Amino acid sequence: MNELMNEQRGADAAAYGTGEGGTADVAVVGGGVAGLAAALNLVRARRSVVVIDAARPRNAPAAHSHGYLTRDGASPLELVDLGRQEVRGYGGRIVEGTVEAVARLDDGRFRLTTRQGAVHLARRVLVATGLVDEYPDVPGLRERWGRDVVHCPYCFGWEHRDRALGVLGSGPGAARQALMWRQWSADVVLFQHTAPAPDEREGARLAALGITVVPGEVAAVEIGDDRVTGVRLASGEVHPRDAIVVGPRFVARHDLLDPLGVEAVEHPLGLGRYVKAEPTGATGVPGVWVAGNTLDLAAGVLQAAASGSTAAAAINADLTEDDAERAVLALAR
Template identity: 35%
Template sequence: MQHDVIVIGGSYAGMAAALQLLRARRRVLVIDAGQRRNRFAARSHGFLGQDGADPGEIARTARAQLQAYPALDWVEGTASAATGAKDGFSVTLADGAGHAGRRILLATGVSDQLPPVAGLAERWGRTVFHCPYCHGYELDQGRIGVIATGPMSVHQAKLLPEWGEVTFFTNEALTLEPLDRQDLARRQVTIEEMPIERISGDADVVMRDGRELAFAGLFTASRCVPASPLAAEMGCEMMETPMGIQVQTSSAKETSIPGVYACGDAARVPHSVSLAVGDGAWAGAQLHRSLVWPDD
């Protein structure tokens, strides 16, 4: 069977795109490896109508709604290769199974490359975060630590005083310019240049000199890379952003390869569930238009 669209990645963006296509009565295959980026978080915030909901439950409800459409096929697995051209693509899974499709949508999400601070990765999504709009309110204006990873961290440290009293740990990741120091001081941000030894407790920062500083939560700007190498292996053009590497797309979400589209965190910045859903919905509509008017 040839599907109209093969969606690789069944999280929020991929499902939002699939919904538009299914409602246009197109045959859709979703291939999902089951690794949502926010799987470590207990609550999803900032998504209208779902504020404070379990992100896993949001995903389960969405999938159940998609499965009410008879034109949907869903495969749990990992896409390992994709070949072919517009109107004649072939996607191979890790188990060797093959699927044919007229279009491909890459909604693979991203992986977060975290700073090498002992104890930080274990707390990612629980007491260590990247988005203040998603997690800042729940810290109840308590003390917030920002752990630097590069230039984007300065922006993060300047913004976060909206949510609490901020300490900025440069942690040997950057050298602050005088103007940045002035701006941080104006925002009443404490600058801590002693390197971090480890994270302990819920969100306590142990310094190399032995001091232990307690916080309500910590923020860090992870470097993002596509969670799957598939886009690069297919030859899609990639682009560097302040947040990492993403798949380059047109305004219609088409990559540099005709007939291959990308959406969600792997193809846009910044990132959140609501932005991923919106991006996916737009990609789904654009994919449908490409099937109706293939020569446009």
């Protein structure tokens, strides 16, 4: 039965698609959960879709994804693999490649060129390429990122509950971050590092919850036996810790969007830089949408997938309007 269903889906896609070298209804740049969720909903709407994925997911170092209803604890790579299977089951195309340029043609279509030399044409483009984490410049952080160097308590808090946690201060939100992580462990130390000293109110809250503030810059994260063992200050003093919490700056990958006139702006809460768009992902530039962390810097896996689905519905509605207008013009000829 499943084989027959997949055959029918493939036949539908062939009937409504364009085939190799043709123009897809939608090109999705980025094959994480946001891009795949969008692609799944679009192919189910009988749209021809090509997903172009560089296969470098941001959360690849993490062993598990958490907070994703019915998939809690699943590997991020497992989620992507399952998503690819579902999209392909409805006739969607997924190709590996790194898109280096997106250009609007005179007829309104988009031409996407990959580093590998491939060219894809599409009527609409959805960019779901995620973001880049800008870490504090401290040796040891990058090597342990996604394991015992973490940033999100909702993603990693349960796994590091009741452990000796060190919060690495790198901005004005460091004290709030330490207070948040206190929910998961009674042993939290705030290393001031480059963050401003807590003000009187923050200091009183930290002290009331038993959070120690250690002044001075951090020189390195100590690592031994494939795990974080502590924090070494510039003074040489070492504080044993089991895991490190950081507050990276998030920067949405917007290089492809800049030449199209899509605006990237600073986040109002100081989280970093994101692409300015409507909640549907519409950028204000006709034919161009964004989803996932490109749109929402704070989105987790579940929220990213939801934003892809939302964008898909908006894109399909836009294509429906375009199809109707084209049909009217065709009859008038």
